[in-house]
Amino acid sequence: MKILIVGGGMGGTIVANNLARRLESELRSGKAQVTMLSASDQHMYQPGLLYTSIGRMAPDELYRDQRSLLEPEVEFHVDPVVTFDLDNNQVVTKSGKTHSYDQLVIATGSRAAPETIPGLAENSVNCYTEAAALEMLRQVRDFKGGTVGIVVGVPHKCPMIPLEVTFVLHDYFKEKGIADKVQFQYTYPIGRIHALAPVAEWATGEFARLGINTTTLFNMKEVDGNKIVHSEEGETVDADLLIAVPPHRGMQVIEDNNLGGNGFIPTDRHSLKMDGRDNVYIVGDTTNLPISKAGSTAHFEAEAVAENLAALIKFGTSVRDYDGKVFCFIEAGKERATYAMFDYNNPPNPKAPNKAVHWFKMAYNQLYWASARGLL
Amino acid sequence: MLELLSKGNIMSERKIIDARGTYCPGPLMELIAAMKQAEIGDELEILSTDEGSVNDVPEWINKVGHDMVETTQEGDVWHIIVRKAK
Numbered sequence A: 001m002k003i004l005i006v007g008g009g010m011g012g013t014i015v016a017n018n019l020a021r022r023l024e025s026e027l028r029s030g031k032a033q034v035t036m037l038s039a040s041d042q043h044m045y046q047p048g049l050l051y052t053s054i055g056r057m058a059p060d061e062l063y064r065d066q067r068s069l070l071e072p073e074v075e076f077h078v079d080p081v082v083t084f085d086l087d088n089n090q091v092v093t094k095s096g097k098t099h100s101y102d103q104l105v106i107a108t109g110s111r112a113a114p115e116t117i118p119g120l121a122e123n124s125v126n127c128y129t130e131a132a133a134l135e136m137l138r139q140v141r142d143f144k145g146g147t148v149g150i151v152v153g154v155p156h157k158c159p160m161i162p163l164e165v166t167f168v169l170h171d172y173f174k175e176k177g178i179a180d181k182v183q184f185q186y187t188y189p190i191g192r193i194h195a196l197a198p199v200a201e202w203a204t205g206e207f208a209r210l211g212i213n214t215t216t217l218f219n220m221k222e223v224d225g226n227k228i229v230h231s232e233e234g235e236t237v238d239a240d241l242l243i244a245v246p247p248h249r250g251m252q253v254i255e256d257n258n259l260g261g262n263g264f265i266p267t268d269r270h271s272l273k274m275d276g277r278d279n280v281y282i283v284g285d286t287t288n289l290p291i292s293k294a295g296s297t298a299h300f301e302a303e304a305v306a307e308n309l310a311a312l313i314k315f316g317t318s319v320r321d322y323d324g325k326v327f328c329f330i331e332a333g334k335e336r337a338t339y340a341m342f343d344y345n346n347p348p349n350p351k352a353p354n355k356a357v358h359w360f361k362m363a364y365n366q367l368y369w370a371s372a373r374g375l376l
Numbered sequence B: 001m002l003e004l005l006s007k008g009n010i011m012s013e014r015k016i017i018d019a020r021g022t023y024c025p026g027p028l029m030e031l032i033a034a035m036k037q038a039e040i041g042d043e044l045e046i047l048s049t050d051e052g053s054v055n056d057v058p059e060w061i062n063k064v065g066h067d068m069v070e071t072t073q074e075g076d077v078w079h080i081i082v083r084k085a086k
């Protein structure tokens, strides 16, 4: 059986390594083959970008060589897919090669698209790519005081970023000794300051304590040249430094191949199969599922997909459903953090932030690589 | 999950947003994202198991100026239908 994985990020890497372990003898005997195609020979630890944007993690610390993260049995090519020919079970790559498959996994991720809101890209900074994080660092470092606006588009990758970036910047300006010259204006798309009600409740108290102003039900419509953000709801935020959590889209290749609107592929919430396709699985940010676009989501989905693909070979059938599990750390400033865990049937119930969880999150910045290798 | 359904003899399409059992980003955020992709006059039906949606959704719809069409409950699932007005 030929299994082809497109995308070498969090989701794709865990699928590949998990499969390599489960199918050790089948890979040795040639009964199974696992191939990965990716767009880069590097794997980026994306959560690190938040720290890069305030000068706490150097860009070179974000990357590992992708080959070094993969089990040796996984065949790996840096050759992005340009055409998905699902009717004929094959893809075509940028170099012109055709790869056929019996089972396909698509895990190409998502990307921040500030250009989809007029004026946003020109007038704001964000921490969603290395280049953007370095520009954010430059503007944050040079900021002498005024209003910091935080604006949030939907959907976006990592639901904790709006709160985290606010707490982290608040600490940054306090340490710099200019906290009294900086006002924060935090906005959020729905009627509370975070999607998770218990997190919103806790953060509302923290924001009040720190003097952070909030505007809810605020969805960006356009940004004018003076960093004035106009909302769909008819309100405005006037900022001197505008920090964006831009709306996201799936990758262009998904849109170009008409696999899903805005680049997000219609996916069954339990089997993780692409709607209408029995041998195409979607993992991570690329699904259109209404769950958090987060590394932990990609991780838990990848484990379910790998187990089912291995079971197809060993049992002739899939053996389990994805249960909607998500786990997110929440950095709360002042070296404290908490976490939220939930699935389709169990709502989250985060505890008060503490230092121990913060240090565990710091350790996770390194443990991530063990997690991608499938060792955690 | 977004599905396109044909609404009987009316020609426009109704998009179903299945946000049952999801907490983050949650039903309203899914609706806001889907609304951006919709055309004026399109109807969207959001399925939610969060009773809070019964208040959250109309609050946003009214503030931004779209139309509420109907809210019904089937078992523990709320079906909230809205129309894009602008």
Ligand SMILES: Cc1cc2nc3c(=O)[nH]c(=O)nc-3n(C[C@H](O)[C@H](O)[C@H](O)COP(=O)(O)OP(=O)(O)OC[C@H]3O[C@@H](n4cnc5c(N)ncnc54)[C@H](O)[C@@H]3O)c2cc1C
Residues within 6 Å of the ligand: A006, A007, A008, A009, A010, A011, A012, A037, A038, A039, A040, A046, A047, A048, A049, A050, A079, A080, A081, A082, A107, A108, A109, A110, A127, A128, A129, A157, A158, A160, A161, A251, A253, A283, A284, A285, A286, A293, A294, A295, A296, A297, A298, A327, A328, A329
């Ligand atoms: C600043 C920031 C902070 C974050 N913090 C957290 C956090 O604290 N906790 C958390 O759980 N998540 C966090 N995330 C989110 C997390 O990084 C992503 O959700 C996760 O990486 C998604 O995994 P994925 O496999 O779907 O996509 P990705 O990891 O983005 O991987 C996509 C892969 O597809 C490849 N690719 C793209 N196009 C093609 C193509 N045409 N052909 C082949 N390959 C292709 C890319 O090269 C890449 O290897 C954060 C993200 C950011 C940006």
